[in-house]
Amino acid sequence: RKSLTIGLIPADGIGREVLPAARTALEAVGSDIPPLKFVDLLAGFELFTRTGTALPDETVESLQNECDCALFGSVSSPSRKVAGYSSPIVGLRKKLDLYANIRPVLSVAPTPDEPAKVDMIVVRENTECLVSRAIPNPATLIYTGFLSSSILSKKSKKSQKRAKKLGQRVSLQNMLHHESAAWHSNSPFNVLAKWHLTIIHKSNVLSVTDGLFRESVRAVHAKEPKYQDISVAEQLVDSAVYRLFREPEIYDVMVAPNLYGDILSDAAAALVGSLGVVPSVNSGDNFVMGEPVHGSAPDIVGQNIANPIASIRSAALMLRHLGYAKGADRIDAAVDSVIREGTLLTPDLGGKSKTSEVVDAIVKRI
Ligand code: NAD
Ligand code: K
Ligand code: MN
DSSP: OOOEEEEEEEESTTHHHHHHHHHHHHHHHGGGSOOEEEEEOOOSHHHHHHHSOSSOHHHHHHHHHTOSEEEEEEOOOOSSOOTTOOOHHHHHHHHTTOOEEEEEEEOOOSSTTSOOSOEEEEEEEOSOTGGGOSSOOGGGHHHHHHHHHHHTHHHHHHHHHHHHHHHHHHHHHHHHHHTTHHHHHHSTTTTTOSEEEEEEEOTTTOTTHHHHHHHHHHHHHHHOGGGTTEEEEEEEHHHHHHHHHHOGGGOSEEEEOHHHHHHHHHHHHHHTTOGGGOOOEEEOSSOEEEOOSSOOOTTTTTSSOSOOHHHHHHHHHHHHHTTOHHHHHHHHHHHHHHHHHOSSOOGGGTOOOOHHHHHHHHHHHO
16 A cells, blocks of 8 residues: 555544544554555434434445444433434444454563463444444334344354454564463463464353344354364353453353353453553454443543553554554553553553543554
8 A cells, every 4th residue: 555544533532532543653653554445424322312313324435435444432322212313333333343452451561471361253243233223213123133144144154254353463463472382382272273263152041143143143154164273162251251251261262142252351451551542443354443341431521531552552453453553562662661661550450540641652662
């Protein structure tokens, strides 16, 4: 690429405080990536209250026609139904067919030589399940969710195939970047397989939808010779949360339906210190959109104390998915060094620093 055009959609709440930080970090990378162009794009609940539209056509069209990739901040979706409103992030994932949400959850080891305690990836199915009901009618909510995940089983297969590929790639890159080969050699699965995949479901009670999800993943795995070095296990979502808290080291890649993937990644975030450090990319065949896992955090908005790291890491992850590993490595190394040093941290990580101070420290190290 001669240049990289990045759509920026801060949306609501702390999204507006942390997305500029991701931009600043990207601008600091310089030589290892193409020259950057940024396009500011609108979306969000606040926009909806002002204009009646949460996701303008111009935003979607710019992403489709003008941008090579994008970064999304966070949206403040109300917990009660508001007439005419539906979540723009759910809409974007569907409209751009970003069917896999890749969420690496990685603890920062005390020194670069020590293995990270948590080093896993939650791969969340991103466009189906109850989360993305097609018809927002409370009376038919369960039925619609049920139906859409059944009907879309074909797509589930595609998602899982892709997700597995991506999971593998990200995990490998994480491993190389963090030199955590030691961790992998300690892994109980190392003897059997390079990569270990856990399918999360609740098909003991939701046998049709979750059973379908599980069988789709298994079918893809069985059919593809190149996946044979990936070992596959499965687990019910409730006990997966239990084991995740007791022995996170057993998980490598978790692949989960939309709603479970959402919940599990927030839970995993607690194990690495804060939601404020966990990045993600929404990924499809033709487009990638980085996004911090957290929401708009109304409890801390406007105080300049939101942790910018999840967004900065999302920018790095986006670069990685586009093939710019060197640039991504520089961002990740700068973030690791600031966390290890421990003197410039936001309150969620036990520090007293402001968002802007953390951004400055990271940018200096990039
Ligand atoms: P949240 O993720 O916004 O916040 C949960 C907790 O984590 C809060 O205590 C918050 O202060 C803290 N936190 C989150 N990000 C942080 C950061 N970067 N630095 C420091 N602390 C951080 O979840 P919530 O409070 O349940 O939801 C708030 C709003 O966000 C809701 O309207 C919800 O719909 C929305 N939301 C949006 C997305 C998205 O944009 N994809 C995801 C989740 C929630
Ligand atoms: K978000
Ligand atoms: Mn979530």
